[in-house]
């Protein structure tokens with residue numbers, strides 16, 4: 159029998175959206191394997207665990223080992239998460255809020271990625287649209303496309319430190335808009351929003367009658383002038399869905415432990431129908447491994463401040479190296495020093511290069527000639543920009559940027575004096 163109704167590969171295509179992993183895979187594939195003199199250095203992916211200076215704390219590792227050895231967590235957890243895990247996360251997140259979250263506000267997810275998927279899915283209804291920043295972490299666009307959720311982009315303004323173009327937000331929204339997405343600290347921009355900026359965002363969301371999806375996967379990874387303020391602080395202005403995970407702050411993206419939290423002291427998101435929908439969708443998703451969930455209370459309790467400070471200091475150091483070096487490279491410029499997260503955006507000045515067409519061409523030639531991987535801005539929605547990840551060993555970072563410099567000089571339209 160032919161499966162006539164299954165047009166897999168013919169009619170049904172993946173959404174045309176690029177993914178970071180997809181583009182980085184292509185770039186890796188284009189590296190000249192005969193070039194053994196050059197070790198491949200990636201400033202592409204945001205997985206800091208490739209570098210020994212970004213290593214998780216033993217407190218977290220021991221908590222997981224104890225949890226596993228106890229043999230108490232080999233079974234299923236409730237699909238919304240173990241109660242002790244939800245309670246511990248509610249306590250952890252409430253430290254920075256003017257009100258207390260309860261365990262019922264917290265849904266434990268398989269990393270922040272699954273929290274994104276759940277948030278977008280439960281908000282979708284026929285005809286709905288969502289407002290995404292440009293540039294954006296590409297999973298949002300991809301997930302919205304799979305859900306047939308219409309995407310509308312508002313700009314983040316580089317000349318204003320990647321502030322949200324709130325006028326654009328107001329112009330884009332209509333009665334079918336369900337939410338806007340804010341990523342703070344920013345990926346891909348490396349910015350950190352101020353208290354006042356976040357408050358204004360909440361006020362606009364209130365006027366529009368929409369929710370704010372606050373991606374705080376880089377929560378607390380702020381090392382510039384602006385301290386990290388969670389969007390949930392403004393949960394009584396507009397309802398906030400906060401998304402996060404252990405992945406970045408604890409440097410364990412492989413553990414797949416994340417959360418979706420309703421920051422909504424006035425209970426707009428706690429309508430029985432909404433909660434029912436959320437819980438049912440969690441039944442489909444499953445969530446992270448039970449023994450990892452069970453380790454969360456001890457991970458939060460036993461992680462020393464020293465570990466967090468060490469990570470912050472390292473990110474400040476590597477982002478400084480990056481910023482200073484980038485500003486010495488003729489074809490690149492950076493509108494804003496990174497202040498948070500693990501990546502930032504750098505502008506590519508194509509006009510000073512003689513044989514490079516655009517950011518994609520730049521990244522492919524750079525990979526081939528210098529074995530350095532950088533994400534083209536196109537992957538996050540900004541053509542002729544680059545996203546550079548600085549969660550990289552300092553010496554490798556310097557070596558990689560030196561190679562970028564040589565590459566730019568070689569392809570420069572005006573040779574530097576010789």
Ligand SMILES: *Cc1c(COP(=O)(O)O)cnc(C)c1O
Pocket residue numbers: 204268269270271272295341345373375402403404405411414415416
């Ligand atoms: C890394 C990242 C995620 C995904 O986090 P996981 O916990 O690894 O699933 C989500 N959003 C942003 C902005 C990220 O950088």
